[in-house]
Amino acid sequence: MNKGFLIDMDGVVYRGSELIAGAVEFIDRLVERKIPFMFLTNNSQRTPIDIATRLQRLGFKVSAEHVYTSAMATASYLAHQNPQGTAYVIGEGGLLTALNGEGYAVVDSNPDYVVIGEGRTMTLENMEKAVQMVADGARLIATNLDPSCPTQDGGVRPGCGAYVRTIEEATGFKAFSPGKPSPVIFREARKQLDLRSGETIMIGDTMETDILGAVQLGYTGILVLSGGTQEMDLRKFAYKPDYVVQSVANIDDKMLEVLLSDDKD
Structure with missing residues (x-):
């Protein structure tokens, strides 16, 4: 079975203007092994090429095709x-x-x-x-x-x-949002990678968006503690991630093998 990753950015691969240790090496492993991945962001300000350029300057080997934004999900919707x-x-x-x-x-x-x-x-x-x-x-x-x-x-x-x-x-009117945690953005991004639900792994630092979206769509959810969520916060939620790690640096070759072989379907 093919597997691929949707990856949040702020709190996962960088924090503010600071690169998170081990993030570049993690993305390098995905590139080297030809594992499909896409950065998934709720920020609608910048185009994919703008975001990719910022990531490249931080040392990531990515292009605009590796970025999917809430603006893109909104326009598609x-x-x-x-x-x-x-x-x-x-x-x-x-x-x-x-x-x-x-x-x-x-x-x-x-x-x-x-x-x-x-x-x-x-x-x-x-x-x-x-x-x-x-x-x-x-x-x-x-x-x-x-x-x-x-x-x-x-x-x-x-x-x-x-x-x-x-x-x-x-x-008195409520807005509809296609962004995280809406199934719209998670489904559209998955389709971009040509994956099924059971083949999709979401890495994020926020329970209310990244992990909730993964749970709702049946994706494997990995919570990293390098962003806004701490392990003690998990008790506040009626849902949970499949895995909790300190940062993407902990997703080493051994854990990758487990993730890529696990059949969530």
Whole structure:
């Protein structure tokens, strides 16, 4: 059976601007053994080539084909729901590029959807505009519902979910998000690797997104403790990962053999 990996980034292969020890060597092993893998991120700001370039500068032997974002999942979802539709977008280049790539027009009035992504483009003016559009019938989409996201200096800032919650409260309408932990992004990324559910292994540092998504889709879930989750936190959840390791450095050749031979189906 073929096996492959979906891999979160922040907290898994780097933390802020700092490379996590052993991450480059782990990805090198996957490349050398021709094991399929893809980085899976809820950040919709940047395009795959932007993300791949950052990873390359950290020492990873990857390309844009190794990256799948919540922006891509959102654009794919909308293209299936309403081909050639229109969207009012509050977001950055990664989201705009993904939507245009699926034939979506970005408009300033009468959109089919209001799409909110990560970034620093939110203003009171465009928030008010988005609220009115949703009240008038546009459907509300969020690339992800993370209430906060990390900054390069190790801090934190409001995330897409925080912005979307404001619009939800103002309009009474709930947003749909194709990003993690939605099955949409996990399924689309798996298809990109040409894998079945039982052949897919998710590595992440967050129980609420990475591991929950893996559990819901029947993927093998590996929680790394190099990010935001500590081992004592596991008792808070009614689901659990298949494996818990300190970091990807602990996924050595021996553990890889176990993962690649384990038949989750």
